[in-house]
Amino acid sequence: MKLLIDDANTAAIRRLYDYYPIAGVTTNPSILAKSGRQPYDVLEEIRSIIGSDADLHVQTVAGDTEGILRDAHAILRRLGDNTLVKIPCVPEGFRAMKKLHEEGVRLTGTAVYTPMQAYMAAMCGAEYVAPYVNRIDNMGFDGVAVVKQIQDIFDNNALECGILAASFKNSQQLLELCAYGIASATVSPDVIDGLFSNPAIPAAVDAFTKDFEKLTGAGKTMDL
Numbered sequence: 719m720k721l722l723i724d725d726a727n728t729a730a731i732r733r734l735y736d737y738y739p740i741a742g743v744t745t746n747p748s749i750l751a752k753s754g755r756q757p758y759d760v761l762e763e764i765r766s767i768i769g770s771d772a773d774l775h776v777q778t779v780a781g782d783t784e785g786i787l788r789d790a791h792a793i794l795r796r797l798g799d800n801t802l803v804k805i806p807c808v809p810e811g812f813r814a815m816k817k818l819h820e821e822g823v824r825l826t827g828t829a830v831y832t833p834m835q836a837y838m839a840a841m842c843g844a845e846y847v848a849p850y851v852n853r854i855d856n857m858g859f860d861g862v863a864v865v866k867q868i869q870d871i872f873d874n875n876a877l878e879c880g881i882l883a884a885s886f887k888n889s890q891q892l893l894e895l896c897a898y899g900i901a902s903a904t905v906s907p908d909v910i911d912g913l914f915s916n917p918a919i920p921a922a923v924d925a926f927t928k929d930f931e932k933l934t935g936a937g938k939t940m941d942l
């Protein structure tokens with residue numbers, strides 16, 4: 719499973735890229751608003767941090783097909799032709815996806831709450847679909863189960879579309895989808911940090927260090 723950062727905080731993106739094998743960044747209009755910066759200022763900085771080959775998913779905002787097409791072309795012009803254009807899986811969005819797919823644009827179907835939205839986006843040529851795991855959970859359904867069902871639909875219908883699982887609030891949701899072999903997940907910095915926040919982990923590492931220092935002296939490492 720590829721791990722992406724679901725955030726536009728460039729300090730957090732730099733830090734996480736430094737420590738972990740991160741495959742890209744996703745944003746949506748709410749994430750951009752949270753950054754408090756002009757959209758293309760922050761997006762161009764993100765593109766320069768992650769490099770021109772990394773996956774950058776950027777969402778359209780317009781509500782009608784023609785507007786979505788204009789948003790998509792602007793995103794590609796400003797951020798590179800390999801940018802994945804995220805389009806909401808609504809009727810106007812599907813119509814735009816079909817046209818953009820004919821142009822060879824890389825597409826991510828987003829705002830996915832139901833398996834049939836995902837199926838339709840895949841049929842329209844989307845490279846990824848983004849089901850919202852935690853938001854589905856919050857509606858009283860099972861977000862992880864919905865993602866697994868989408869994967870089964872793709873497999874059973876030989877659809878060449880990957881899942882970009884999104885909207886996570888805890889590591890258990892991520893773990894279950896990783897174990898199922900979901901192609902990719904986009905996760906906020908606090909959930910990524912939480913993956914390794916178990917107190918048993920630093921306690922074990924500290925005990926190794928203390929035992930070694932008893933043998934060699936304080937501050938000594940294998941670089942003797």
Ligand code: E4P
Nearest residue numbers: 724744745746848853884885
């Ligand atoms: C993906 O890109 C989605 O827009 C995002 O994961 C939604 O997450 P949220 O439910 O935390 O807002």
